[in-house]
Amino acid sequence: MYVTDEGRRSIVRVDVNGSITDQIHEFAGKPLNGPNDLSFDPDGNLFFTDPYGSSAQNPIGRVFGYDWQQGTLTEIARGMRFPNGIVARDGRLYVAETYTNTVWVWDVIGPGRAADKRLFARCPLAPGASQVGPDGMCFDRDGNLYVAHLGTGSVVIFNPSGGEVDRIKTGGVKTTNVCFGGPAHDDLFVTQENLGAVLRIRLGITGDRLNFCPSTDPTHPWRSMLPSD
Numbered sequence: 001m002y003v004t005d006e007g008r009r010s011i012v013r014v015d016v017n018g019s020i021t022d023q024i025h026e027f028a029g030k031p032l033n034g035p036n037d038l039s040f041d042p043d044g045n046l047f048f049t050d051p052y053g054s055s056a057q058n059p060i061g062r063v064f065g066y067d068w069q070q071g072t073l074t075e076i077a078r079g080m081r082f083p084n085g086i087v088a089r090d091g092r093l094y095v096a097e098t099y100t101n102t103v104w105v106w107d108v109i110g111p112g113r114a115a116d117k118r119l120f121a122r123c124p125l126a127p128g129a130s131q132v133g134p135d136g137m138c139f140d141r142d143g144n145l146y147v148a149h150l151g152t153g154s155v156v157i158f159n160p161s162g163g164e165v166d167r168i169k170t171g172g173v174k175t176t177n178v179c180f181g182g183p184a185h186d187d188l189f190v191t192q193e194n195l196g197a198v199l200r201i202r203l204g205i206t207g208d209r210l211n212f213c214p215s216t217d218p219t220h221p222w223r224s225m226l227p228s229d
Contacts, residue, residue, distance in 0.1 A: 136177030180207020
């Protein structure tokens with residue numbers, strides 16, 4: 001399992017025995033800010049956000065891509081106001097920027113590389129909320145983007161063109177992340193911070209399958225991307 005560990009300022013790898021190793025912890029010889037979220041593409045390349053310390057007044061957030069075969073880390077974006085949730089799908093990279101209340105999209109142009117940043121969607125406003133903006137995200141099978149919206153207490157659903165099509169209320173203000181799962185992969189799991197809860201919403205809508213990271217299983221087709229040791 002690969003995890004963004006803000007406190008360690010690292011992308012960590014947790015093996016089947018629970019042992020933790022730091023996989024990515026610096027760029028150009030300097031420590032990462034503190035990663036927040038990650039997403040693998042179908043080839044096992046990794047994209048992640050690095051927002052810790054950034055805010056509306058301090059735009060130091062970054063987005064990175066990592067080429068597993070070459071072992072190279074590329075800075076895709078900098079100067080962002082808390083880049084947060086991230087999803088790679090169908091040759092595009094989607095990133096939620098919390099303090100601008102927006103979701104951006106890039107074209108993936110190579111292993112761990114993306115270009116041509118443009119606006120995908122603006123999220124709904126929440127008058128009077130002290131903390132507002134998009135957080136974790138996921139896709140359904142039809143290409144609709146589900147965005148956990150911090151401050152409105154909802155999951156906002158955008159169609160493939162970036163138009164809002166629905167909202168799912170979650171019973172609390174701080175909706176933080178979303179993921180499809182369940183036996184038929186048609187349940188939506190939502191983390192709700194102020195309730196201290198993980199919610200299961202039986203949508204009956206099939207979610208997109210996540211790409212998985214390179215495995216230590218010798219029969220796995222991505223095994224050759226890992227270091228020999």
